[in-house]
Amino acid sequence: MLHIRDMALPVRIASSALADDGAITTAGDFHQWFSQCVEKDESQVTRIPFSELSGWRFEEQTGNLVHHTGKFFSVRGLQVRTENRPVTEWSQPIINQPEIGILGILVKEFDGILHCLMQSKMEPGNCNRVQLSPTVQATRSNYTGVHRGSAVPYLDYFLDAEPRHVLADVLQSEQGSWFYRKRNRNIIVEATGDVEVLDGFCWLSVGQLHDLLTVDDLINMDARTVLSCLPFSGVGLCAIFPFDAEPLRSGLIRSISEDQGTLHTSSQIRSWITDSRVREDVETKLVDLTGVEGWHRSEDRISHETGTFFDVMAVDVQAGNREVLSWTQPMIESRNLGVVAFLIKRIRGVVHALVNARVEPGYLDVVELAPTVQCTPENYTHLPPEARPPLLDEVLSAPPDLIHFDTVLSEEGGRFFHTRNRYVIVEVPPDRDIEAPNDFRWMTLHQLAGLMQHSHYVNIQARSLITCLHSLLREPKRAAG
Amino acid sequence: MLHIRDMALPVRIASSALADDGAITTAGDFHQWFSQCVEKDESQVTRIPFSELSGWRFEEQTGNLVHHTGKFFSVRGLQVRTENRPVTEWSQPIINQPEIGILGILVKEFDGILHCLMQSKMEPGNCNRVQLSPTVQATRSNYTGVHRGSAVPYLDYFLDAEPRHVLADVLQSEQGSWFYRKRNRNIIVEATGDVEVLDGFCWLSVGQLHDLLTVDDLINMDARTVLSCLPFSGVGLCAIFPFDAEPLRSGLIRSISEDQGTLHTSSQIRSWITDSRVREDVETKLVDLTGVEGWHRSEDRISHETGTFFDVMAVDVQAGNREVLSWTQPMIESRNLGVVAFLIKRIRGVVHALVNARVEPGYLDVVELAPTVQCTPENYTHLPPEARPPLLDEVLSAPPDLIHFDTVLSEEGGRFFHTRNRYVIVEVPPDRDIEAPNDFRWMTLHQLAGLMQHSHYVNIQARSLITCLHSLLREPKRAAG
Numbered sequence: 001m002l003h004i005r006d007m008a009l010p011v012r013i014a015s016s017a018l019a020d021d022g023a024i025t026t027a028g029d030f031h032q033w034f035s036q037c038v039e040k041d042e043s044q045v046t047r048i049p050f051s052e053l054s055g056w057r058f059e060e061q062t063g064n065l066v067h068h069t070g071k072f073f074s075v076r077g078l079q080v081r082t083e084n085r086p087v088t089e090w091s092q093p094i095i096n097q098p099e100i101g102i103l104g105i106l107v108k109e110f111d112g113i114l115h116c117l118m119q120s121k122m123e124p125g126n127c128n129r130v131q132l133s134p135t136v137q138a139t140r141s142n143y144t145g146v147h148r149g150s151a152v153p154y155l156d157y158f159l160d161a162e163p164r165h166v167l168a169d170v171l172q173s174e175q176g177s178w179f180y181r182k183r184n185r186n187i188i189v190e191a192t193g194d195v196e197v198l199d200g201f202c203w204l205s206v207g208q209l210h211d212l213l214t215v216d217d218l219i220n221m222d223a224r225t226v227l228s229c230l231p232f233s234g235v236g237l238c239a240i241f242p243f244d245a246e247p248l249r250s251g252l253i254r255s256i257s258e259d260q261g262t263l264h265t266s267s268q269i270r271s272w273i274t275d276s277r278v279r280e281d282v283e284t285k286l287v288d289l290t291g292v293e294g295w296h297r298s299e300d301r302i303s304h305e306t307g308t309f310f311d312v313m314a315v316d317v318q319a320g321n322r323e324v325l326s327w328t329q330p331m332i333e334s335r336n337l338g339v340v341a342f343l344i345k346r347i348r349g350v351v352h353a354l355v356n357a358r359v360e361p362g363y364l365d366v367v368e369l370a371p372t373v374q375c376t377p378e379n380y381t382h383l384p385p386e387a388r389p390p391l392l393d394e395v396l397s398a399p400p401d402l403i404h405f406d407t408v409l410s411e412e413g414g415r416f417f418h419t420r421n422r423y424v425i426v427e428v429p430p431d432r433d434i435e436a437p438n439d440f441r442w443m444t445l446h447q448l449a450g451l452m453q454h455s456h457y458v459n460i461q462a463r464s465l466i467t468c469l470h471s472l473l474r475e476p477k478r479a480a481g
Numbered sequence: 482m483l484h485i486r487d488m489a490l491p492v493r494i495a496s497s498a499l500a501d502d503g504a505i506t507t508a509g510d511f512h513q514w515f516s517q518c519v520e521k522d523e524s525q526v527t528r529i530p531f532s533e534l535s536g537w538r539f540e541e542q543t544g545n546l547v548h549h550t551g552k553f554f555s556v557r558g559l560q561v562r563t564e565n566r567p568v569t570e571w572s573q574p575i576i577n578q579p580e581i582g583i584l585g586i587l588v589k590e591f592d593g594i595l596h597c598l599m600q601s602k603m604e605p606g607n608c609n610r611v612q613l614s615p616t617v618q619a620t621r622s623n624y625t626g627v628h629r630g631s632a633v634p635y636l637d638y639f640l641d642a643e644p645r646h647v648l649a650d651v652l653q654s655e656q657g658s659w660f661y662r663k664r665n666r667n668i669i670v671e672a673t674g675d676v677e678v679l680d681g682f683c684w685l686s687v688g689q690l691h692d693l694l695t696v697d698d699l700i701n702m703d704a705r706t707v708l709s710c711l712p713f714s715g716v717g718l719c720a721i722f723p724f725d726a727e728p729l730r731s732g733l734i735r736s737i738s739e740d741q742g743t744l745h746t747s748s749q750i751r752s753w754i755t756d757s758r759v760r761e762d763v764e765t766k767l768v769d770l771t772g773v774e775g776w777h778r779s780e781d782r783i784s785h786e787t788g789t790f791f792d793v794m795a796v797d798v799q800a801g802n803r804e805v806l807s808w809t810q811p812m813i814e815s816r817n818l819g820v821v822a823f824l825i826k827r828i829r830g831v832v833h834a835l836v837n838a839r840v841e842p843g844y845l846d847v848v849e850l851a852p853t854v855q856c857t858p859e860n861y862t863h864l865p866p867e868a869r870p871p872l873l874d875e876v877l878s879a880p881p882d883l884i885h886f887d888t889v890l891s892e893e894g895g896r897f898f899h900t901r902n903r904y905v906i907v908e909v910p911p912d913r914d915i916e917a918p919n920d921f922r923w924m925t926l927h928q929l930a931g932l933m934q935h936s937h938y939v940n941i942q943a944r945s946l947i948t949c950l951h952s953l954l955r956e957p958k959r960a961a962g
C-alpha cells in the first residue's frame with residue numbers, strides 16, 4: 001500500500017534540498033562548528049614501512065597481507081581474464097573485505113524541513129584529515145567489537161529501525177578496481193523522537209549539504225553514496241519547484257521526477273545491461289598476493305612496475321577521538337588525480353546523463369553503470385593512444401560555461417590514502433551530437449534512481465556524481481557569457 | 482518514454498492467457514503433434530558407470546569431474562559455513578557452469594493473440610524423455626559450437642533482437658543447492674515478419690500453455706521460468722477480465738495488475754531483503770571434489786553417507802534428433818520427490834503469496850525469495866523434528882478444496898536425472914492467521930514481478946510457481962463443496 005507518507009517523501013526531500021540555510025544550523029554555525037572539529041583533531045598519520053605494521057603481517061606461504069584476527073580486510077591478488085579490453089589479462093593486488101558494513105544517515109524533521117545528522121570524522125587517508133561523514137560509518141568488525149573500541153554511536157537507530165521509518169536501505173558496491181566484491185549497506189532512517197546531538201555531530205539540511213559539495217575534500221565518499229540513495233524521484237516533485245526555472249534546472253527537475261521523456265525505455269535499458277553482462281566475458285579469481293605479476297614489494301610499498309595504477313602502503317595513526325586511540329593499517333594510494341565526469345544533455349527538455357556499462361574486476365555482477373568518464377589519465381601514458389578513454393577529451397576541453405560542477409573530492413579515507421578525483425558535470429548543447437560506443441546510453445535521473453533501489457547497478461563514482469547532479473537543483477546556474 | 486505499445490503489452494499478454502484454444506493450433510492439433518513428437522523420439526538413455534564416460538574424467542589431483550575441453554560444466558566441491566541454520570557447516574558436490582546460456586521464447590501475434598513458439602525437446606534427465614521447452618534453450622557452448630553440433634535454430638532472433646521487440650530480458654538464477662552461481666538469460670522476443678515453423682516446433686497461446694501446466698512432467702523447467710518473466714503486470718489489465726469473477730480469481734487479477742493493496746510497501750520488502758542478506762552470514766568456497774566430506778564415490782555414483790540429498794551419476798545418451806547424435810554426461814539425481822508450494826491468501830481482497838527469504842549456497846547474493854515450502858521431506862528424516870521446514874505440514878494437510886494447483890513437474894532434464902517436484906498452491910482462508918517466522922513475507926504478484934525484472938531476487942522454484950499462479954487466471958476455480 002502506498003502510504004500518504006510515501007507519496008509525500010520526495011516532496012519532503014526536495015524541500016530539504018531547497019533549504020540552503022538549515023532550520024537549526026545556519027551556514028555560520030556550521031563553519032564555526034566544523035572549524036572547531038578540525039582544530040580539535042590532533043591525529044597524526046605517518047607513512048611507515050610494512051615491518052612497522054602491528055597486528056598485520058604478510059602470510060609466509062601466500063604473501064597476503066592479513067590481520068592477526070582474520071577480520072577487517074586483507075590484501076590479496078586478483079587474476080583477471082577479459083575480452084574487448086585494451087589489456088586482456090592481468091593480475092593485481094586487491095582488498096578482500098567480505099563483511100558488509102553500514103553507512104547510515106539519520107534524518108529528522110525540524111520546522112518542517114528534513115535534516116541529516118552528519119559527523120565530522122577523521123580518516124587516516126583524508127588529505128585534510130577531517131571530513132563530513134554519515135551518522136554511522138562502521139564495518140561489521142567495528143560494530144561487533146572486534147577491535148575492542150567503544151560502541152558506535154547511533155548504531156541502534158539503524159539495526160532496530162521500524163520498517164516505516166526506513167527511507168532507503170540497499171547494498172551498494174564500492175570501487176571494483178580496488179575491492180573484491182565489497183558492498184556496504186546504504187541506509188537512511190527517520191527519527192521521530194528526540195535525538196541527542198553528541199560531540200562531533202551536526203544537523204544539516206540536504207540543501208546545505210549540496211552547497212558544501214562544492215568545497216574540495218569536504219563531503220566524504222560515504223556521505224555522497226548514502227545521499228545519492230535519498231528517494232528524490234516521485235510524484236508531485238514538480239509542484240514545489242518554480243515553473244520558470246532556466247532550461248537546465250527545469251530539465252533536471254523533470255529528469256528526477258518524471259517517468260516520461262526518456263530516450264530509451266527502462267525495459268530497454270535493463271535489456272542493454274543484461275546484454276552487456278553476457279557479452280563481457282570476464283573471469284576473475286582470487287589468488288595469493290605472491291602470484292601477482294608485474295607488481296613489486298619494497299620495504300614500504302607494493303607498486304606496479306610502470307609506476308602507474310596504485311600502491312599498497314602502510315600508515316601509523318595516532319588519533320584522540322577515534323574508537324581506538326592508535327593503530328597501524330595498510331592502505332591503497334593512488335598517486336594521480338582521477339577524473340570522474342558525466343556528460344549531460346537536455347533531450348526533449350529532459351536532462352539525460354551519458355552512462356557507461358563498465359567492467360571492473362571486483363564487481364559481483366560483471367558490469368555496473370559508471371560515469372561517462374572515470375579514469376586516471378596518467379594510467380594511459382604507457383598504452384597506445386587508441387586505448388585512451390572515449391570522451392575524456394570532450395570533458396577536459398569543455399568551455400567553462402558548460403561546466404556545471406567541478407570539485408575535487410576524496411575517496412574513502414579508511415582505505416585510500418590521499419586518493420582524490422576531480423568530479424565534473426559537463427553539459428553538451430542540445431544541438432550537438434555525441435558519438436558514443438554501444439557501451440554508453442543516455443539515461444534520466446529517474447531511471448538511474450529506479451536502478452539504485454537495487455544492488456549492483458550504479459557504481460560508487462556514478463552515485464557520487466548523482467549527488468552532485470542533485471546539488472544543481474538548488475539554484476539557477478548563471479547562463480553563458 | 483512509455484510507448485503505447487508498452488502500455489498495451491500486459492493487456493496483450495492477458496488476452497493470450499485467456500485464449501485457451503489457440504488461433505492457429507487447436508488443443509486437438511497440439512495433442513496430435515505432441516504425440517507424434519513422442520513417437521518419433523528414438524532416444525535411449527542408460528545409466529553408466531563413471532568409467533564409461535567419454536570426454537569426461539575425474540582430474541587426478543582435484544577429483545573434479547571435468548570435460549576434456551574445459552567447457553560445458555564440471556562437478557566440483559563447495560564448502561559452506563553459515564549461521565542460523567540447523568546445520569552450520571557442510572561441504573557438498575556442486576555443478577560449476579560459469580557460462581551464461583540463453584532461454585528464449587519467440588512470440589508472435591496471430592489473429593490478435595500472442596503465441597509462443599514452443600519446442601518438443603528430448604532431454605536425457607526427463608523421466609518421460611520429451612517435454613515442451615522454450616524456442617531456444619542453449620548453453621554458450623551449444624551456440625558457439627564447442628560440441629560441433631548443428632546450429633541452434635531461431636537463435637539469431639534473440640542475439641540480434643531490436644530493442645523495441647524485446648518483451649523481457651533478464652539474467653535469472655537456477656537451483657542454488659546444485660549449481661554454483663549459475664544463471665541463464667531469460668529472454669522473450671516478438672517476431673514481426675513471417676517465421677518458418679521447423680519440425681518439432683509449435684505455436685501455442687499463453688492460455689494453452691497454462692492449461693498444459695496441469696499435465697505432469699510436460700512443461701519443462703526452462704519454459705516455466707521464461708514464461709514467469711512475461712510482463713503481465715501493468716495498467717489496464719483489469720479491463721479485460723470479468724468484474725464478476727469469483728473472489729480468488731478477482732483477487733489474483735488485482736494482485737497481478739495493481740500497485741495497491743499490498744500488505745508491505747515495496748520499499749519495505751526491499752529493506753527486508755537487504756536485512757536478510759546482511760544477517761545471513763554465509764561463506765562459500767569452491768573446493769576440490771576430493772575435499773568434500775561425507776560424500777563417497779562408487780563406480781557409478783557419488784552419494785551422501787546418509788543416502789539423502791542427491792547423487793552425482795552418469796548416463797549414456799543415444800539420440801536421433803539432438804544437435805549431436807550420441808554422448809555421455811554426468812547428471813544430478815534426486816532420489817525423492819520434492820514439494821514446492823506457495824501458501825496464498827486474500828488480504829483485503831488482493832491475493833498475496835507467502836515468500837521465504839532463503840539461503841542457498843550457490844546463490845550469487847546470499848538470499849533469494851523462495852516459495853513458502855521448498856524441500857524434499859525425506860532429507861529431514863535424519864535431522865531433529867525442529868529442523869522440519871516451517872509450514873510443510875500446513876501444505877501437506879491442506880483440504881482438497883483449498884488446493885488450487887497440484888502437478889508434478891520436472892527440473893531441467895539436461896542436468897537433473899528424474900528429478901521432480903510436486904508444485905502446489907494452497908489457499909489460506911482470509912480469516913485464518915498463519916504464524917510465519919521473520920524470514921517470510923506476504924507479497925503480491927505485482928511486487929514479485931517488479932523484482933523479477935532484476936536478477937538474484939526470485940529463485941527458480943518460485944518463478945515456476947508464479948507461472949502456475951498465472952495459470953489460475955484462465956478459469957474460475959470451482960467453489961468448495
